[in-house]
Each structure stands twice: as C-alpha cells, then as structure tokens.
Amino acid sequence: MADDEVKDEVAEITPFDPTKKKKKKKVVIQDPADDSVDKLAEKTEALSVSDGLDFTSMKKKKKKQVEASTLNEESGDAGDDFDDHIDGDEEGDGIVLQQRYPWEGSDRDYEYEELLGRVFNILRENNPELAGDRRRTVMRPPQVLREGTKKTVFVNFMDLCKTMHRQPDHVMAFLLAELGTSGSLDGQQRLVVKGRFAPKNFEGILRRYINEYVICLGCKSPDTILSKENRLFFLRCEKCGSGRSVAPIKAGFVARVGRRNTGT
Amino acid sequence: MSDLDVQIPTAFDPFADANAEDSGAGAKEYVHIRIQQRNGRKSLTTVQGLKKEFSYNKILKDLKKVFCCNGTVVQDPELGQVIQLQGDQRKNVSTFLVQAGIVKKDNIKIHGF
Numbered sequence: 001m002a003d004d005e006v007k008d009e010v011a012e013i014t015p016f017d018p019t020k021k022k023k024k025k026k027v028v029i030q031d032p033a034d035d036s037v038d039k040l041a042e043k044t045e046a047l048s049v050s051d052g053l054d055f056t057s058m059k060k061k062k063k064k065q066v067e068a069s070t071l072n073e074e075s076g077d078a079g080d081d082f083d084d085h086i087d088g089d090e091e092g093d094g095i096v097l098q099q100r101y102p103w104e105g106s107d108r109d110y111e112y113e114e115l116l117g118r119v120f121n122i123l124r125e126n127n128p129e130l131a132g133d134r135r136r137t138v139m140r141p142p143q144v145l146r147e148g149t150k151k152t153v154f155v156n157f158m159d160l161c162k163t164m165h166r167q168p169d170h171v172m173a174f175l176l177a178e179l180g181t182s183g184s185l186d187g188q189q190r191l192v193v194k195g196r197f198a199p200k201n202f203e204g205i206l207r208r209y210i211n212e213y214v215i216c217l218g219c220k221s222p223d224t225i226l227s228k229e230n231r232l233f234f235l236r237c238e239k240c241g242s243g244r245s246v247a248p249i250k251a252g253f254v255a256r257v258g259r260r261n262t263g264t
Numbered sequence: 265m266s267d268l269d270v271q272i273p274t275a276f277d278p279f280a281d282a283n284a285e286d287s288g289a290g291a292k293e294y295v296h297i298r299i300q301q302r303n304g305r306k307s308l309t310t311v312q313g314l315k316k317e318f319s320y321n322k323i324l325k326d327l328k329k330v331f332c333c334n335g336t337v338v339q340d341p342e343l344g345q346v347i348q349l350q351g352d353q354r355k356n357v358s359t360f361l362v363q364a365g366i367v368k369k370d371n372i373k374i375h376g377f
Contacts, residue, residue, distance in 0.1 A: 177375075178375050178376060178377070179301075179376065179377065180298055180299060180300040180301070180375070180376060181300075181301060195301040196301065197377060198377075200377075201377030202377070204377055205377060252296050252298060252310075252312055252343070252375070253296075253298065253310050253312045253338075253340055253343050253346045254300065255300055255308050255310055255338065255346075255348055
C-alpha cells in the first residue's frame with residue numbers, strides 16, 4: 001500500500017513538473033549553448049534549477065532517473081563552470097597576486113607577531129630542526145586492567161617509569177598520593193591500586209607528574225635526573241644543566257573510609 | 265654625619281614574609297582539594313589548608329548549602345582542621361572559594377584524577 005501511494009505521488013508529481021515548474025524545467029531541457037546564454041542573464045535561476053533537479057531525481061527512483069541524472073549532470077556542470085568563471089573574474093578584478101605577508105601593499109608598521117611568524121616560517125623552510133618543533137617524547141598510554149571490582153592494575157607502570165627515568169618508588173608514591181588510595185607492586189612489577197580508576201585518570205596524573213618532576217622548566221626537555229640531597233629532592237637537567245628543587249610528595253589528609261571500628 | 269650611612273630606614277622588611285606565614289610550610293600556602301574513592305561510585309572531597317582565621321564551620325555551612333551535600337569539619341592532629349564533603353565537589357569547591365575571595369586561584373591545588 002505504502003509503495004503504491006508513493007508511486008502514485010511520484011506519478012502525480014512527474015507530469016506536474018513540466019507544467020508547473022515551467023521556467024526551471026525549460027532551462028534544463030534547453031541545449032547547453034542556450035543554457036549558457038540564459039544563465040548569463042540569470043545565474044541564480046540556474047542554481048535553483050539544479051536544486052530542483054536534484055530534488056526530483058531523488059524522488060523519482062524508477063522513472064526518468066537516467067534522463068534526469070544526465071540532465072542534472074549537464075546543467076550542473078554548466079552551472080559550475082559558469083560559477084567558476086564568474087568567481088575567477090571577480091577575483092581577478094580585486095586582488096591580483098596572492099599576498100605573502102599581511103603588511104604587503106600597505107604602509108603600516110610591521111607588528112611583532114607578524115615578524116615573529118615570518119622569522120619562524122623562514123627558519124622552518126631552511127633548517128627545520130631549529131624551529132622549535134622538537135620531537136616530542138612519546139609516552140605510551142597507560143594500560144589498565146581491573147582486578148576484581150575493587151582493584152586496578154596498572155600494567156605498563158615499569159615501562160613508563162623507565163621512559164621517564166624515574167624511580168618506580170617515587171612515581172608510585174606520587175600516584176598513590178594523588179589518587180588518595182593505597183597500592184603496591186605485584187610480582188610482575190605491575191602497580192596494583194585499590195579503587196576503580198580509568199586509564200584517563202592515570203594519564204592525567206602522569207601528566208602532572210611529568211610537569212612537576214620530569215620536565216626541565218628552563219628548556220622543557222624531559223632529559224632530567226632527580227636526586228635527593230639531604231632530604232630534599234633536586235631536579236637536574238641533562239640538556240641545559242639547570243637545576244631546581246621540587247616539592248616533596250605529601251599525601252596530605254586522608255579521610256577514613258570504610259568501617260569505623262577496624263582500627264584500634 | 266656618618267650615622268646617615270649606617271641607619272637608613274627602609275620600608276622593606278625582610279621578615280615580613282616570614283611573619284605573615286605563621287604556619288609556614290612552603291613559599292605558598294596551598295589549599296589542597298583532594299578526592300577519595302569510597303565504595304561503589306561514591307567519593308569524598310577534602311579541603312585542606314584553608315587559613316586558620318576563617319571560620320571553618322561557616323564555610324562548611326555555605327558549601328553544604330550551595331552544593332546540596334553533607335559534610336563535616338574533621339580535626340586532624342597534624343594538618344589542623346579539614347573540611348570533608350560528600351561526593352566529587354572539587355570543581356565546585358575551587359570555584360566557590362575563588363568567588364568568595366577566600367583563596368586566590370593560584371593557591372588552590374586540585375589533586376586526584
């Protein structure tokens with residue numbers, strides 16, 4: 001039933017087309033040569049025509065599909081060509097050559113940002129390794145498993161510690177302090193943390209760890225060494241030789257969670 | 265005349281900073297906002313390190329009212345008083361404290377994931 005109705009509708013529509021949408025249909029049916037002449041006068045008309053054709057071609061699946069599509073293509077192509085032409089003309093009238101710098105053709109002073117951009121462009125063209133696009137040290141994303149429902153296993157914890165050149169103890173202390181839970185290393189040197197955590201959580205904390213305890217503030221290189229000198233942690237950069245002290249890891253206040261009368 | 269060289273009264277007081285920070289743990293007095301997981305998807309938010317001049321109970325009352333959660337002030341032997349709130353209120357707390365002018369934004373440290 002539904003199909004029949006649709007067909008009926010289509011059948012109704014199709015005979016309408018030439019009569020009701022007189023002008024538009026005409027334009028389509030006309031020869032390409034005539035088309036161009038007509039379209040010179042009415043560019044918008046052509047656009048609407050192509051739209052209308054699209055619509056009809058979508059509606060009539062069986063009838064006239066081939067015809068419509070061919071017509072559509074022709075008219076569309078013609079319209080497109082024409083549009084391109086006009087666009088080109090307009091552009092030709094306006095700005096002749098593409099501007100390389102924003103201050104070209106005007107008398108104003110250069111702005112700092114523009115000049116900076118220019119310098120960097122030149123630098124990037126000539127010797128890219130100096131342009132500050134330093135290769136980033138890639139950290140693999142943390143792999144996290146759930147052990148039961150209440151524990152989370154951080155599988156590649158050791159790998160990440162090695163890539164950061166940090167003691168696993170230190171990293172672990174930081175992670176546990178930030179997560180506010182307890183945890184330990186298991187037999188395969190994986191970190192088992194109490195509580196449920198998503199890999200994203202670990203990633204965020206590792207990011208913070210790297211910013212605070214790995215990255216050199218002077219040159220932003222992760223090539224640093226963390227050493228302990230009489231109770232204070234110092235970060236020494238291998239690249240630029242600068243050093244700084246870093247805050248000790250403090251767990252801070254940890255509220256009592258769980259049953260009350262387990263302790264004491 | 266020679267006294268002039270020796271005694272120059274200056275506005276700069278080298279001990280001003282040291283005196284201002286009576287509890288003096290570090291250069292900056294951070295307010296730590298932490299989260300702790302409880303059973304299931306429940307969690308606790310703790311606010312530690314607010315200035316001692318503030319009335320914790322009044323702050324807590326407002327926090328509770330604004331976030332529609334319960335909470336307490338816990339007395340910790342080392343860290344002094346700590347505000348505890350139910351649920352993950354870290355963002356809420358930090359915006360509240362900044363807006364109320366209790367802490368500056370730079371002095372808030374949000375911990376946790």
